[in-house]
Protein backbone atom coordinates (compact mmCIF):
# COMPACT_ATOMS: atom_id res chain seq x y z
CA UNK A 1 0.00 0.00 0.00
CA UNK A 2 1.44 3.40 -0.90
CA UNK A 3 1.66 6.48 1.33
CA UNK A 4 0.18 9.92 0.93
CA UNK A 5 0.74 12.31 -1.93
CA UNK A 6 3.49 14.01 0.09
CA UNK A 7 7.04 13.18 -0.95
CA UNK A 8 9.41 11.68 1.64
CA UNK A 9 11.58 14.80 1.30
CA UNK A 10 8.66 17.08 2.21
CA UNK A 11 7.67 14.72 5.01
CA UNK A 12 11.19 14.94 6.46
CA UNK A 13 10.89 18.75 6.49
CA UNK A 14 7.53 18.58 8.26
CA UNK A 15 9.04 16.34 10.96
CA UNK A 16 11.83 18.72 11.97
CA UNK A 17 10.00 20.40 14.86
CA UNK A 18 6.77 18.51 15.43
CA UNK A 19 4.65 19.81 18.30
CA UNK A 20 2.26 17.32 19.92
CA UNK A 21 -0.33 19.12 22.02
CA UNK A 22 -3.59 18.84 23.92
CA UNK A 23 -5.35 21.11 26.37
CA UNK A 24 -4.10 19.08 29.37
CA UNK A 25 -0.49 19.82 28.40
CA UNK A 26 -0.90 23.59 28.36
CA UNK A 27 -0.26 26.20 31.03
CA UNK A 28 -2.08 28.80 28.95
CA UNK A 29 -4.69 28.74 26.18
CA UNK A 30 -3.80 25.98 23.68
CA UNK A 31 -4.46 28.36 20.78
CA UNK A 32 -1.89 30.79 22.13
CA UNK A 33 0.65 27.98 22.64
CA UNK A 34 0.12 26.74 19.09
CA UNK A 35 0.35 30.24 17.61
CA UNK A 36 3.54 30.96 19.54
CA UNK A 37 5.08 27.62 18.53
CA UNK A 38 4.19 28.28 14.89
CA UNK A 39 5.78 31.69 15.05
CA UNK A 40 8.91 30.01 16.45
CA UNK A 41 9.01 27.70 13.45
CA UNK A 42 7.09 24.54 14.44
CA UNK A 43 6.87 22.48 11.25
CA UNK A 44 3.88 20.26 12.08
CA UNK A 45 1.26 20.10 14.83
CA UNK A 46 -0.48 17.03 16.27
CA UNK A 47 -3.71 17.44 18.22
CA UNK A 48 -3.49 14.84 21.01
CA UNK A 49 -6.44 15.46 23.30
CA UNK A 50 -6.17 12.65 25.83
CA UNK A 51 -5.41 11.92 29.47
CA UNK A 52 -7.12 12.99 32.71
CA UNK A 53 -9.23 16.13 32.16
CA UNK A 54 -9.11 15.93 28.36
CA UNK A 55 -11.92 17.55 26.41
CA UNK A 56 -14.52 15.37 24.72
CA UNK A 57 -17.43 15.82 22.33
CA UNK A 58 -18.24 19.32 21.10
CA UNK A 59 -15.53 20.97 23.22
CA UNK A 60 -12.88 18.70 21.70
CA UNK A 61 -14.22 19.41 18.21
CA UNK A 62 -14.23 23.17 18.82
CA UNK A 63 -10.63 23.15 20.02
CA UNK A 64 -9.54 21.01 17.08
CA UNK A 65 -11.11 23.49 14.65
CA UNK A 66 -9.50 26.45 16.40
CA UNK A 67 -6.02 24.90 16.30
CA UNK A 68 -6.50 23.67 12.74
CA UNK A 69 -7.36 27.21 11.63
CA UNK A 70 -4.13 28.50 13.19
CA UNK A 71 -2.14 25.82 11.34
CA UNK A 72 -3.86 26.70 8.06
CA UNK A 73 -2.96 30.36 8.51
CA UNK A 74 0.67 29.31 9.00
CA UNK A 75 0.65 26.75 6.18
CA UNK A 76 1.61 23.94 8.58
CA UNK A 77 0.01 20.46 8.53
CA UNK A 78 -2.48 19.65 11.29
CA UNK A 79 -2.47 15.99 12.35
CA UNK A 80 -5.03 14.33 14.64
CA UNK A 81 -3.92 11.68 17.14
CA UNK A 82 -5.94 8.43 17.41
CA UNK A 83 -9.36 9.84 16.48
CA UNK A 84 -10.13 8.83 12.87
CA UNK A 85 -13.69 10.18 13.07
CA UNK A 86 -12.50 13.61 14.17
CA UNK A 87 -9.82 13.70 11.48
CA UNK A 88 -12.39 12.89 8.81
CA UNK A 89 -14.94 15.35 10.18
CA UNK A 90 -12.63 18.36 10.16
CA UNK A 91 -10.62 17.40 7.09
CA UNK A 92 -7.34 17.15 8.98
CA UNK A 93 -4.12 16.86 7.01
CA UNK A 94 -3.42 13.50 8.58
CA UNK A 95 -3.65 11.06 11.44
CA UNK A 96 -1.19 9.49 13.88
CA UNK A 97 -1.90 6.00 15.26
CA UNK A 98 0.00 3.71 17.59
CA UNK A 99 0.28 -0.04 17.85
CA UNK A 100 -2.77 -0.23 20.14
CA UNK A 101 -5.00 1.97 17.95
CA UNK A 102 -6.97 1.20 14.80
CA UNK A 103 -4.61 -0.68 12.47
CA UNK A 104 -2.48 1.44 10.17
CA UNK A 105 -3.71 -0.45 7.10
CA UNK A 106 -7.36 0.20 7.97
CA UNK A 107 -6.62 3.85 8.68
CA UNK A 108 -4.78 4.26 5.37
CA UNK A 109 -7.82 2.86 3.57
CA UNK A 110 -10.05 5.37 5.38
CA UNK A 111 -7.96 8.52 5.00
CA UNK A 112 -6.90 8.17 1.38
CA UNK A 113 -3.81 10.19 0.60
CA UNK A 114 -3.68 12.22 3.80
CA UNK A 115 -0.59 11.93 6.02
CA UNK A 116 -0.38 8.73 8.07
CA UNK A 117 2.01 8.55 11.03
CA UNK A 118 2.52 5.30 12.93
CA UNK A 119 4.34 4.62 16.20
CA UNK A 120 7.00 1.93 15.85
CA UNK A 121 9.10 0.46 18.66
CA UNK A 122 10.92 -2.27 16.72
CA UNK A 123 12.37 -2.79 13.25
CA UNK A 124 9.55 -5.24 12.55
CA UNK A 125 6.91 -2.65 13.45
CA UNK A 126 8.67 -0.12 11.23
CA UNK A 127 8.60 -2.54 8.27
CA UNK A 128 4.92 -3.29 8.86
CA UNK A 129 4.13 0.42 9.03
CA UNK A 130 5.78 0.89 5.64
CA UNK A 131 3.75 -1.95 4.13
CA UNK A 132 0.56 -0.37 5.52
CA UNK A 133 1.32 2.95 3.87
CA UNK A 134 2.83 5.02 6.70
CA UNK A 135 4.39 8.32 5.66
CA UNK A 136 6.52 8.49 8.78
CA UNK A 137 7.12 6.60 12.00
CA UNK A 138 7.33 8.00 15.53
CA UNK A 139 9.98 6.16 17.55
CA UNK A 140 10.13 6.38 21.33
CA UNK A 141 10.27 6.96 24.09
CA UNK A 142 13.82 8.04 23.42
CA UNK A 143 14.17 9.45 26.96
CA UNK A 144 11.95 9.31 30.08
CA UNK A 145 8.74 11.26 29.57
CA UNK A 146 6.36 12.99 31.95
CA UNK A 147 3.66 13.33 29.30
CA UNK A 148 2.52 9.75 28.63
CA UNK A 149 1.56 7.44 31.51
CA UNK A 150 1.51 4.29 29.38
CA UNK A 151 4.78 4.91 27.55
CA UNK A 152 6.90 1.87 26.65
CA UNK A 153 10.35 1.35 28.24
CA UNK A 154 12.90 4.02 27.36
CA UNK A 155 14.85 3.11 24.21
CA UNK A 156 17.57 5.74 24.09
CA UNK A 157 18.67 6.64 20.59
CA UNK A 158 19.68 3.01 19.91
CA UNK A 159 16.40 1.98 18.30
CA UNK A 160 16.58 4.79 15.76
CA UNK A 161 20.16 3.79 14.94
CA UNK A 162 19.14 0.12 14.63
CA UNK A 163 16.30 1.00 12.28
CA UNK A 164 18.58 2.97 10.00
CA UNK A 165 21.28 0.27 10.17
CA UNK A 166 18.71 -2.32 9.15
CA UNK A 167 17.60 -0.38 6.11
CA UNK A 168 14.51 1.50 7.31
CA UNK A 169 14.34 4.55 5.04
CA UNK A 170 10.95 5.90 6.13
CA UNK A 171 11.00 9.39 7.61
CA UNK A 172 11.53 9.04 11.39
CA UNK A 173 10.66 11.40 14.21
CA UNK A 174 11.98 10.72 17.70
CA UNK A 175 9.62 11.29 20.64
CA UNK A 176 9.72 11.13 24.42
CA UNK A 177 11.59 13.42 26.78
CA UNK A 178 13.31 15.35 24.01
CA UNK A 179 14.46 18.89 24.68
CA UNK A 180 16.86 21.32 23.01
CA UNK A 181 19.89 19.76 24.73
CA UNK A 182 18.97 16.28 23.45
CA UNK A 183 17.63 17.07 19.98
CA UNK A 184 20.98 16.86 18.20
CA UNK A 185 21.67 13.37 19.55
CA UNK A 186 18.31 12.18 18.23
CA UNK A 187 18.99 13.56 14.76
CA UNK A 188 22.55 12.21 14.69
CA UNK A 189 21.08 8.77 15.45
CA UNK A 190 19.12 8.99 12.20
CA UNK A 191 15.88 10.83 12.97
CA UNK A 192 14.61 13.54 10.64
CA UNK A 193 13.25 15.58 13.51
CA UNK A 194 11.87 15.66 17.02
CA UNK A 195 8.32 15.44 18.34
CA UNK A 196 7.82 17.13 21.70
CA UNK A 197 5.11 17.99 24.17
CA UNK A 198 6.58 19.40 27.39
CA UNK A 199 9.73 21.00 25.97
CA UNK A 200 7.45 23.47 24.20
CA UNK A 201 4.14 23.50 26.10
CA UNK A 202 5.81 23.95 29.51
CA UNK A 203 8.41 26.45 28.36
CA UNK A 204 8.42 29.94 29.82
CA UNK A 205 8.84 31.24 26.28
CA UNK A 206 7.07 28.92 23.84
CA UNK A 207 8.22 30.70 20.70
CA UNK A 208 11.85 30.64 21.80
CA UNK A 209 11.63 26.96 22.79
CA UNK A 210 10.29 25.98 19.36
CA UNK A 211 12.86 28.14 17.61
CA UNK A 212 15.71 26.64 19.62
CA UNK A 213 14.58 23.06 18.97
CA UNK A 214 14.34 23.74 15.24
CA UNK A 215 17.78 25.29 15.26
CA UNK A 216 19.32 22.30 17.08
CA UNK A 217 17.72 19.90 14.58
CA UNK A 218 18.87 21.93 11.59
CA UNK A 219 22.40 22.22 12.93
CA UNK A 220 22.66 18.49 13.69
CA UNK A 221 21.35 17.68 10.21
CA UNK A 222 23.98 19.96 8.69
CA UNK A 223 21.53 22.38 7.16
Ligand SMILES: Cc1ncc(COP(=O)(O)OP(=O)(O)O)c(N)n1
Pocket residue numbers: 018020046048050081082096097098099100101117118119137138139140148173175195
Ligand atom coordinates in the same frame (compact mmCIF):
# COMPACT_ATOMS: atom_id res chain seq x y z
C1 LIG B 1 4.91 11.52 16.56
C2 LIG B 1 4.30 10.57 17.52
N1 LIG B 1 4.94 9.44 17.82
C3 LIG B 1 4.41 8.58 18.70
C4 LIG B 1 3.19 8.86 19.29
C5 LIG B 1 2.57 7.89 20.27
O1 LIG B 1 1.39 7.28 19.72
P1 LIG B 1 0.69 6.11 20.56
O2 LIG B 1 1.69 5.06 20.81
O3 LIG B 1 -0.54 5.72 19.85
O4 LIG B 1 0.32 6.81 21.93
P2 LIG B 1 -0.68 8.02 22.17
O5 LIG B 1 -0.02 9.28 21.74
O6 LIG B 1 -1.93 7.78 21.37
O7 LIG B 1 -0.94 8.00 23.64
C6 LIG B 1 2.56 10.05 18.96
N2 LIG B 1 1.36 10.38 19.49
N3 LIG B 1 3.11 10.88 18.07
Ligand SMILES: Cc1nc(C(=O)O)sc1CCOP(=O)(O)O
Pocket residue numbers: 020119138139140141142144145146147148151152175176177178195196197198199
Ligand atom coordinates in the same frame (compact mmCIF):
# COMPACT_ATOMS: atom_id res chain seq x y z
C1 LIG C 1 2.95 11.12 23.00
C2 LIG C 1 4.17 10.34 23.32
N1 LIG C 1 4.46 9.16 22.66
C3 LIG C 1 5.58 8.62 23.11
C4 LIG C 1 6.12 7.35 22.59
O1 LIG C 1 7.13 6.86 23.13
O2 LIG C 1 5.55 6.83 21.64
S1 LIG C 1 6.33 9.51 24.33
C5 LIG C 1 5.11 10.66 24.27
C6 LIG C 1 5.10 11.88 25.14
C7 LIG C 1 6.06 12.95 24.64
O3 LIG C 1 6.00 14.04 25.49
P1 LIG C 1 7.30 14.77 26.04
O4 LIG C 1 7.93 15.45 24.90
O5 LIG C 1 6.76 15.75 27.04
O6 LIG C 1 8.16 13.75 26.69
Ligand SMILES: [Mg+2]
Pocket residue numbers: 081082096097098101
Ligand atom coordinates in the same frame (compact mmCIF):
# COMPACT_ATOMS: atom_id res chain seq x y z
MG1 LIG D 1 -2.42 6.41 19.91
